[in-house]
Amino acid sequence: MALLHFGWFLGAGFGVQGWGDPSYGIGYDWKKPQVYQDAARLFEHSGLDLLIIEDGVTVPDTYGGTSEVNLANARFAPKHDPLPLVPYLLSATENLGIVPTMSASFYEPFTAARLLATLQHFADGRLGWNVVTSGSDLAAQNYGLDKQIEHDLRYDRADEWVSIIRKLWRSWAPESVLEDAERGVFADFTKVAPINHEGKFFRVRGPINTVPMPQEPVMVQAGASGRGRDFAGQNSDVIIALSSTPERNRQFRDSIRQVALAAGRNPDHVKVLFAVTPIVTANAEETASVKARRSDLNQAAIDEALQSISYLSGVDFKAFDLDAPLPELTTNSNQGTLDNFVKSAPPGSTLREILQVRANRDGLAVIGTADEIVDHLETLGEASGGDGFLFAGQVHPANVHRTLDPLVPVLRRRGLIRREFGDGGLRGNLLDF
Numbered sequence: 001m002a003l004l005h006f007g008w009f010l011g012a013g014f015g016v017q018g019w020g021d022p023s024y025g026i027g028y029d030w031k032k033p034q035v036y037q038d039a040a041r042l043f044e045h046s047g048l049d050l051l052i053i054e055d056g057v058t059v060p061d062t063y064g065g066t067s068e069v070n071l072a073n074a075r076f077a078p079k080h081d082p083l084p085l086v087p088y089l090l091s092a093t094e095n096l097g098i099v100p101t102m103s104a105s106f107y108e109p110f111t112a113a114r115l116l117a118t119l120q121h122f123a124d125g126r127l128g129w130n131v132v133t134s135g136s137d138l139a140a141q142n143y144g145l146d147k148q149i150e151h152d153l154r155y156d157r158a159d160e161w162v163s164i165i166r167k168l169w170r171s172w173a174p175e176s177v178l179e180d181a182e183r184g185v186f187a188d189f190t191k192v193a194p195i196n197h198e199g200k201f202f203r204v205r206g207p208i209n210t211v212p213m214p215q216e217p218v219m220v221q222a223g224a225s226g227r228g229r230d231f232a233g234q235n236s237d238v239i240i241a242l243s244s245t246p247e248r249n250r251q252f253r254d255s256i257r258q259v260a261l262a263a264g265r266n267p268d269h270v271k272v273l274f275a276v277t278p279i280v281t282a283n284a285e286e287t288a289s290v291k292a293r294r295s296d297l298n299q300a301a302i303d304e305a306l307q308s309i310s311y312l313s314g315v316d317f318k319a320f321d322l323d324a325p326l327p328e329l330t331t332n333s334n335q336g337t338l339d340n341f342v343k344s345a346p347p348g349s350t351l352r353e354i355l356q357v358r359a360n361r362d363g364l365a366v367i368g369t370a371d372e373i374v375d376h377l378e379t380l381g382e383a384s385g386g387d388g389f390l391f392a393g394q395v396h397p398a399n400v401h402r403t404l405d406p407l408v409p410v411l412r413r414r415g416l417i418r419r420e421f422g423d424g425g426l427r428g429n430l431l432d433f
């Protein structure tokens with residue numbers, strides 16, 4: 001099979017890494033850049049194309065109306081802002097794409113355009129931006145709103161936000177900077193123009209007050225609802241998708257490619273990367289014991305699952321009887337995620353049954369020996385359309401090494417992972433195959 005793209009999705013963001021692991025905190029401090037730099041170097045040496053750093057701006061207290069479970073287990077909080085980490089990651093690596101998350105809801109477009117342009121100059125074309133719309137009301141309340149604006153309207157606003165940022169980046173023509181010391185002309189004023197944007201949500205005059213970048217940052221997006229897919233297919237270069245069955249992966253990718261085509265884009269320039277969490281074991285016996293441990297639905301496992309879906313959907317799942325069917329649920333937050341959760345088990349299932357079905361199946365986890373995992377990725381990669389995968393997990397040393405050390409040699413032997421990078425920056429690397 002042909003080469004696949006691989007990346008790492010750091011779902012804990014610039015947050016606590018490895019809490020609960022016996023190696024927690026040994027030789028590293030999650031609050032400082034070094035542990036992320038070490039991981040980034042390993043990703044690059046392994047042949048991964050990019051590192052995506054999640055972000056959110058709340059201390060969740062949706063589950064049971066308190067932050068107790070979240071803070072006791074360091075789930076979704078605390079975390080630092082990912083942007084100041086970016087220069088450290090760039091300085092530790094030469095080819096890895098670095099992709100911080102940015103909220104279209106909470107950054108003014110001019111601020112976002114200027115920050116990203118500045119970082120892209122440091123990055124020599126290796127920067128990406130993971131655009132999120134931040135569904136949480138808790139987040140909105142940190143920015144002067146009572147609640148987050150309506151789901152589809154949020155995407156309309158994000159559409160306008162992205163278009164303004166791109167207009168600002170293009171407000172200096174590529175040949176506008178002359179640096180002509182003889183004539184005493186730094187930049188040609190006729191090639192720099194205001195954008196005079198007046199839209200439904202924003203008014204921005206422009207031009208941007210920094211110079212053109214080596215290439216525009218690669219846009220990353222993870223919307224899964226119908227409106228989210230439209231936004232992603234129209235605007236994004238990389239789509240983060242939660243991996244499911246080969247058929248569902250293929251359908252998801254096809255739906256994104258159709259939107260891209262309808263928008264006049266080349267669908268081959270849009271890479272759909274499926275998130276998986278490899279758990280490498282030594283043998284069949286260990287695989288069986290890992291699976292048995294994961295399917296034990298004890299109180300801690302229930303709390304873990306429910307705090308997560310409560311935060312992601314904005315619905316307090318503590319309010320529901322575990323042994324009764326779930327009521328009809330809707331959300332203004334992450335619709336795709338809620339839908340996915342509710343449909344895990346047949347209609348009419350109790351909440352406990354839904355949780356048990358999810359605990360029994362592997363979900364994003366791929367559990368087995370390195371050869372078995374690579375077999376699975378090879379088959380799934382081909383069946384899903386052949387773009388590639390994101391390894392989802394924390395970046396404390398034990399986790400990155402126990403995942404990549406056994407997997408990468410097998411991926412290399414099978415010719416599935418790149419051995420070298422070109423010089424076209426992150427966009428060039430993504431278009432290599």
Ligand SMILES: Cc1cc2nc3c(=O)[nH]c(=O)nc-3n(C[C@H](O)[C@H](O)[C@H](O)COP(=O)(O)O)c2cc1C
Nearest residue numbers: 054055101132134222223224225228334335336337
């Ligand atoms: C794998 C994955 C990663 C995501 N990362 C973030 C993130 O870092 N920050 C954030 O606010 N939302 C994140 N989201 C949420 C998405 O950006 C999006 O808002 C969400 O999937 C809901 O979209 P939908 O309503 O179109 O399904 C992520 C979603 C997925 C599936």
